[in-house]
Amino acid sequence: MKLPQxxxxxxxLSSHGxxxxxxxxxxAEQAYGAEVRGGGIRLALEELASAGxxxxxxxxxxxxxxxxxxxxxxxxxxxxxxxxxxxxxxxxLPVVPQ
Amino acid sequence: MESQLPLQxxxxxxxxxxxxxGFAWALWTALLWGIWYVPATALWSxxxxxxxxxxxxxxxxxxxxxxxxxxxxxxxxxxxLWNGVLGKLPDYLRTLVRFRGISRWYALASLCGGPxxxxxxxxxxxxxxxxxxxxxxxxxxxxxAVLARLWYHERISGRAAAGMCIIILGGLAIYGPGMFGExxxxxxxxxxxxxxxxxxxxxxxxEGAVAGRAMDVSDPDVGIHCRFSFEVxxxxxxxxxxxxxxxxxxxxxxxxxxxxxxRALLWIVLAAVCHAYCYTAFYKSFSxxxxxxxxxxxxxxxxxxxxxxxxxxxxxxxxxxxxxLVLTVAGSFVMFSEPAESVAALRxxxxxxxxx
Numbered sequence: 001m002k003l004p005q006x007x008x009x010x011x012x013l014s015s016h017g018x019x020x021x022x023x024x025x026x027x028a029e030q031a032y033g034a035e036v037r038g039g040g041i042r043l044a045l046e047e048l049a050s051a052g053x054x055x056x057x058x059x060x061x062x063x064x065x066x067x068x069x070x071x072x073x074x075x076x077x078x079x080x081x082x083x084x085x086x087x088x089x090x091x092x093l094p095v096v097p098q
Numbered sequence: 099m100e101s102q103l104p105l106q107x108x109x110x111x112x113x114x115x116x117x118x119x120g121f122a123w124a125l126w127t128a129l130l131w132g133i134w135y136v137p138a139t140a141l142w143s144x145x146x147x148x149x150x151x152x153x154x155x156x157x158x159x160x161x162x163x164x165x166x167x168x169x170x171x172x173x174x175x176x177x178x179l180w181n182g183v184l185g186k187l188p189d190y191l192r193t194l195v196r197f198r199g200i201s202r203w204y205a206l207a208s209l210c211g212g213p214x215x216x217x218x219x220x221x222x223x224x225x226x227x228x229x230x231x232x233x234x235x236x237x238x239x240x241x242x243a244v245l246a247r248l249w250y251h252e253r254i255s256g257r258a259a260a261g262m263c264i265i266i267l268g269g270l271a272i273y274g275p276g277m278f279g280e281x282x283x284x285x286x287x288x289x290x291x292x293x294x295x296x297x298x299x300x301x302x303x304x305e306g307a308v309a310g311r312a313m314d315v316s317d318p319d320v321g322i323h324c325r326f327s328f329e330v331x332x333x334x335x336x337x338x339x340x341x342x343x344x345x346x347x348x349x350x351x352x353x354x355x356x357x358x359x360x361r362a363l364l365w366i367v368l369a370a371v372c373h374a375y376c377y378t379a380f381y382k383s384f385s386x387x388x389x390x391x392x393x394x395x396x397x398x399x400x401x402x403x404x405x406x407x408x409x410x411x412x413x414x415x416x417x418x419x420x421x422x423l424v425l426t427v428a429g430s431f432v433m434f435s436e437p438a439e440s441v442a443a444l445r446x447x448x449x450x451x452x453x454x
Contacts, residue, residue, distance in 0.1 A: 004193045004200070007315050035185055044317065046116060047385040051314050052445035061105050070108045079445070087199035087315050 005032065006044050007089050010053060010080055014090070018057055018075035021045055045074055053080030113438035120386030120441070121434055123379040124395035130376035132402020136410050137369040138220075139228045141165060144362040146355035155287045160347035162220040165366065167333035168356055170212065172370030173377070174330050177323045180378060190320045194327060201324050203312035207305045208328035213337065215301025221294025225287055229273050232403050234295025236269040239397055241303025243390030246310055251445050254390050261433030262394040268425030269400035271418055303393065309381060310389040318381035326377075388444040391433055401426050 003011060005028065012027060013019065019027075024045065025038045048054045049072075058073035084090045141147060147165065150157050181187050194201050215238075222231035239262050246252035305325075313321050342349035356362050383392035401423055404415050 001192055001195065002188075004189050004196065004316050004320065006317060007196075007200075010315065035188055037185070047313070047318075050116075050385065050388075050442055050444045052443070053314055059105065059109060061108055068104065068108065070105075070112050083314050088196070089199065089315065 002032065003089070005036070005041070006048065007084075007087070008032075009041070009044060009048065010076065010084050011089055013054060013074060013076040014081065014084060018073055020073045021071055022062075024074070045072070048080070049074065052077060053083050110438070113442045116386055117434075117436075117438040117441045120383050120392070121395060121430075123383035124387065124392045125398065126379040127376050127383060127392070127396040128398035129402050130372045130379065131396065131399035132404075133406050134369055134372040134376060135228060135232065135399075135403040136406050137365040137372070139223055139407075140410075141362060141365040141369065142224060144365060145359050146352055147362070153287070155290065156345070157347065158224055159221075159290075160341050160345065160349060161352055162217060162224060163333065163337055163341055164349060164352040164356060166212070166216055166220060167330070167338055168353070168366050169216075169370050169373070170326055170329045170333060172367055173374040174323075174326045176371050176374035177319075177326055177378070180374070181319055181323055184319060186317065186319050186323075189317060190323050193316045193320045194324050200312055200316050201328075203308055204321055204324035205328040207309040207312065208325045208332060210301045210308060211305035211325065212329040212332060213301075215298045215305060218294040218297025218301055222291045222298060223294075225291030225294065227291075228403075228407070230291065230295060231298065232400055233269065233273040234292075235298045235302060236266055236273075236397055236400060237299040238302035238306075239390065239393035240266070241300055242306035242393045243303075245304060245307035246389040249307060250311060250314075252310070252388050252390060253444060254388075255436055255440060257436045258388075258391050258394070258433055261429045261431075262390065262397075264429030264432060265394055265397045265426050266429075268422045268427075268429060269397060270422070271425055272400050272404055272415075272422030275416065275418055306380075306384065306389040306393050310384045313381065313385055318385050319378060322377045322381045326374075387441055391441070394433060395430060398426055398430065 002008070008028065008031065009024060012024060021042055025036070025041045028036045028041050029038075045054065049056055053076070054074045055077050056072045057075045060071050060073075061068040062071050063069075081090075147161050150161055152158075178187070181190055197205075215235075219231050219235060222234060243252070243254050243259075243262065247254055309321060309325065312324075316324075338349050338353075341347045356366070380392060380396060383395070387395075404419060408415050
């Protein structure tokens, strides 16, 4: 069975290292198909960052439809790795689609 | 330096938007929770509950358990609708089955918020009165904030703590004077109501902290759905059978009479739709502004409960309602005035920073 999407994001960052939100959204769409909404993945990343499981290690402005869009690069924190241990997510690595 | 300004402005806007969404969700929690008190109290005036004598403690307790279970089933249904529309049902199932790692926390949150808090609130309403029930629940943010701080180092800023205290004072100003009439109203088993009040404060406070722990690795919409899944199981598989077979209470009869009385069912459905989306907003606020702030703003239910009860009973609140209203609004502004960047980091830096 696939992982819950937030757990999948943590595993992805753990196995592949830091990535921009656009890269993580693209990977999630590949893994979960039509179930994924880009806004939902970005919100999940924001929640993970607020809770300290990931941190925003870089930000940039991307051209959008008239208004530039903010984009973040995320990486897993030590606390996030601890939470992955606590919740058994580490045991599921490296079953993360390329 | 100049080229950094648009980025800095975008960052500031981003954090402010997250802060506004978090407080908006918490405000929706308060509004829907306040409305919930109307059908939840009105249900006690319908059969089979109205026929239960005030002195028949055992039967009232059994009836409270029955109404809580039917209410939980209805809430579960509305949450399934919400997650179905959002396409989150597959994620719900994936989260639910990961019991050891994730969903056991929602099971614990369910015990705190269900048998402990909702049941306690029903006891307080039934054995003392709705005003007393609302007052005792006011202290739940203190429980939640302290537990979240001690357990997983949620940051509670001085401003957040001050705002929380002012909001609680506001709730006390709204309900405190009116509570004395209920407390001295003379129900012989009123101690059950007092116990219920304490249970509700501890239960809802703990629920927020426990659910916040689970939402580290799961979606809030999915999380609240898991939480009510367990509540339906706890009441239906454990509590009601125990009451029926061991306690010999007419559980099946109460169930039948509840679901075949259209007016009772209507109040249950109305209470459930308020409760389902109140809780959805509640859990969503935790992820954005933390358990302490989310629960504190949620305390504004005190204002909304009184407003809606007044609208339905056509009894204007007393003058001290205005004092309480000013205090609760002031407390909310104190909390909202905290810099958005400060709100964005919910955990202590020593815990949260540093790559893996």
